[in-house]
Amino acid sequence: MSRGKHPGHHGSLRAHLDVFSRVLAATAGGYAVSALLSSVLMLALVRLAGIGRADAVLWASLCSFAIYTGAAIAVFAARSAARAWAGLLGVGAFCAVLVAVAGL
Amino acid sequence: MNGGLRQSMAELHTWCGLTCGWLLCAILLTGTLSVFREPITRWMEAKPTVARTAWEPAGPEDPSALARTVSVAERHLREHAAGTDTWHIALPQRPGDAVALNWSRGGSEGHAVLHPLTGALLSGPWGRVTEGGRHFMSFHYQLHAGLPGYWVVGWVSMCMLVALVSGVVVHRRIFQDFFTFRPGKGQRSWLDAHNATAVTTLPFMLMIVYTGLFIFYTSYMPWPLRTAYGADDAAYGRFQAELHRSASETPERPRAHGYKGAPAVLAALAPRVLQAQALTGQSARDVVVDRPGGRRATVTVISRTPVGQARTLQDIVGSVVFDGASGSVLQLRRPEPEAPFSTEQVHGVMESLHYARFGDWPVRWLYFLCGLLGTAMVATGTVLFAVKRRQKSRQEFGRATPWAYRAIEALNVAAVAGIAVACIGFFYANRLLPADLPGRAAWEIRGFLGIWLATLVHAAVRAPRTAWVEQLGTAAVLGAALPVLNAATTGQHAVAYALAGDWQRAGVELTAVACGAVLGCAAWRTRQGWRTHGTPARRMPADKVRA
Numbered sequence: 001m002s003r004g005k006h007p008g009h010h011g012s013l014r015a016h017l018d019v020f021s022r023v024l025a026a027t028a029g030g031y032a033v034s035a036l037l038s039s040v041l042m043l044a045l046v047r048l049a050g051i052g053r054a055d056a057v058l059w060a061s062l063c064s065f066a067i068y069t070g071a072a073i074a075v076f077a078a079r080s081a082a083r084a085w086a087g088l089l090g091v092g093a094f095c096a097v098l099v100a101v102a103g104l
Numbered sequence: 105m106n107g108g109l110r111q112s113m114a115e116l117h118t119w120c121g122l123t124c125g126w127l128l129c130a131i132l133l134t135g136t137l138s139v140f141r142e143p144i145t146r147w148m149e150a151k152p153t154v155a156r157t158a159w160e161p162a163g164p165e166d167p168s169a170l171a172r173t174v175s176v177a178e179r180h181l182r183e184h185a186a187g188t189d190t191w192h193i194a195l196p197q198r199p200g201d202a203v204a205l206n207w208s209r210g211g212s213e214g215h216a217v218l219h220p221l222t223g224a225l226l227s228g229p230w231g232r233v234t235e236g237g238r239h240f241m242s243f244h245y246q247l248h249a250g251l252p253g254y255w256v257v258g259w260v261s262m263c264m265l266v267a268l269v270s271g272v273v274v275h276r277r278i279f280q281d282f283f284t285f286r287p288g289k290g291q292r293s294w295l296d297a298h299n300a301t302a303v304t305t306l307p308f309m310l311m312i313v314y315t316g317l318f319i320f321y322t323s324y325m326p327w328p329l330r331t332a333y334g335a336d337d338a339a340y341g342r343f344q345a346e347l348h349r350s351a352s353e354t355p356e357r358p359r360a361h362g363y364k365g366a367p368a369v370l371a372a373l374a375p376r377v378l379q380a381q382a383l384t385g386q387s388a389r390d391v392v393v394d395r396p397g398g399r400r401a402t403v404t405v406i407s408r409t410p411v412g413q414a415r416t417l418q419d420i421v422g423s424v425v426f427d428g429a430s431g432s433v434l435q436l437r438r439p440e441p442e443a444p445f446s447t448e449q450v451h452g453v454m455e456s457l458h459y460a461r462f463g464d465w466p467v468r469w470l471y472f473l474c475g476l477l478g479t480a481m482v483a484t485g486t487v488l489f490a491v492k493r494r495q496k497s498r499q500e501f502g503r504a505t506p507w508a509y510r511a512i513e514a515l516n517v518a519a520v521a522g523i524a525v526a527c528i529g530f531f532y533a534n535r536l537l538p539a540d541l542p543g544r545a546a547w548e549i550r551g552f553l554g555i556w557l558a559t560l561v562h563a564a565v566r567a568p569r570t571a572w573v574e575q576l577g578t579a580a581v582l583g584a585a586l587p588v589l590n591a592a593t594t595g596q597h598a599v600a601y602a603l604a605g606d607w608q609r610a611g612v613e614l615t616a617v618a619c620g621a622v623l624g625c626a627a628w629r630t631r632q633g634w635r636t637h638g639t640p641a642r643r644m645p646a647d648k649v650r651a
């Protein structure tokens with residue numbers, strides 16, 4: 001989403017790579033982060049709010065698509081593709097550790 | 105920073121919207137038509153009305169008529185389908201309906217259609233074998249492409265959510281623009297139309313996309329479930345068991361056991377059907393007999409909600425399972441509209457919201473109109489992209505830009521006008537294919553897909569303007585002429601349906617005519633208005649040009 005009003009970017013390889021990288025980050029990275037974040041939400045509902053396991057799964061799943069949307073938007077709002085990837089990896093790693101530590 | 109965010113969101117909105125917009129138009133339009141899947145199926149089945157008899161009961165709801173219908177169906181099945189695995193009786197739902205029987209053993213199947221009171225066999229192909237409205241529904245969620253199609257629809261739905269959210273960010277003056285429409289001004293009019301339809305349908309669109317994704321959460325987003333229950337095949341079963349146990353105590357069906365010796369005799373079905381109606385408080389729709397000649401025969405009576413009764417979001421269809429020989433109740437599933445709300449019902453409520461399975465016809469019309477407006481929102485968005493670039497090329501694709509714009513124009517035509525032609529063409533395939541053609545239901549769907557492909561080829565060959573006018577015009581003529589086709593092929597038509605009080609089938613034809621009229625106006629406006637859109641000299645305020 002590089003072109004349009006930035007004449008300097010026309011056809012530049014760098015701009016194309018940036019777009020491709022963001023699409024990949026939003027699609028695959030966003031999905032991974034929403035999967036991990038909704039799993040953490042499920043665990044939090046069980047461990048902290050004392051909600052039943054099945055109910056927690058349902059509510060966390062309900063939120064997961066909003067998380068995915070938010071992640072995709074954030075990837076394209078980021079100042080650069082590298083920052084977007086860094087953010088996704090940071091959140092993803094943090095959630096993965098939480099799932100591993102606090103898993104059911 | 106704020107300007108930068110809006111700029112990046114505008115780019116995201118434009119490209120995400122365009123690339124997914126083509127499939128979205130098809131998915132939204134077929135989904136909109138799915139709201140009326142039952143009337144469409146009934147229209148396409150084109151079942152004749154059975155001749156009335158001297159003994160005329162009050163209607164299919166009358167208990168004595170119902171008992172008699174079940175008896176004649178049972179007699180036919182005992183004579184012609186003894187020793188099969190399953191019997192299925194589809195009971196008449198309205199005056200003039202026949203009773204339809206199906207039976208199967210292994211892979212072989214048999215069927216018959218009987219007069220509901222005399223039991224006389226109704227000869228020939230009774231109506232037309234068709235997927236009917238179900239075709240639109242299954243295309244809507246898997247594009248007739250099986251599992252890959254199902255995932256493509258999921259992906260496109262996520263893109264739709266992203267396009268909606270980024271569109272809201274881009275669109276700061278949401279309320280002013282809602283009351284702004286400047287017709288006949290080329291690009292401005294397209295932008296206004298896109299904004300007005302988007303703002304009007306935004307809550308509906310968010311709801312419909314989100315519920316659509318959530319319905320399949322165990323496939324699209326199984327990770328919270330897997331984190332909680334493990335990744336093995338039995339995890340889903342454990343999850344469901346816990347979910348249901350915490351909510352209510354549905355009587356489980358007891359395991360059939362201890363049957364020995366000679367096959368028990370299947371008792372008469374009619375008393376079971378009447379008993380089931382008394383137990384559920386709903387009228388019976390289907391009777392299924394499993395292992396009719398075996399030791400553990402069961403009779404399942406499935407009910408339906410009475411026509412005209414407003415339904416709630418927690419609509420549950422009642423059913424009763426009887427022991428075939430003794431007639432004792434094995435399982436009872438009562439419709440429980442006043443059950444206290446619990447998490448167990450969340451999924452069902454989301455389904456009801458998405459399928460418009462509540463509130464009856466006014467809600468369905470509301471969904472239909474919102475769906476059409478939503479389709480128009482996506483369609484105007486894709487057209488807006490092309491109109492902007494027709495006035496001033498952005499050179500996004502380097503030297504391939506003219507070629508890319510041409511391809512986008514063709515895809516726009518096929519996605520917006522072509523899918524309309526294909527949807528109406530599906531009704532034509534239904535009437536024009538012979539009623540006794542083997543595998544005709546599949547041929548109808550091939551016809552639909554073939555017509556859609558043909559519109560793409562047509563759009564690629566013809567000049568954009570001609571392609572738009574010709575395809576919109578074709579859809580208009582086909583829609584408006586649907587009653588003529590029906591009268592010519594089956595002898596049925598909207599007036600006869602309406603006189604018989606069959607407003608569902610009459611409604612299908614009248615709606616097709618109305619859609620034809622709207623499409624005709626669109627074709628005419630495109631023909632008239634193209635030249636003004638083509639003038640490149642229109643000056644645009646710089647800040648209004650987005651993406």
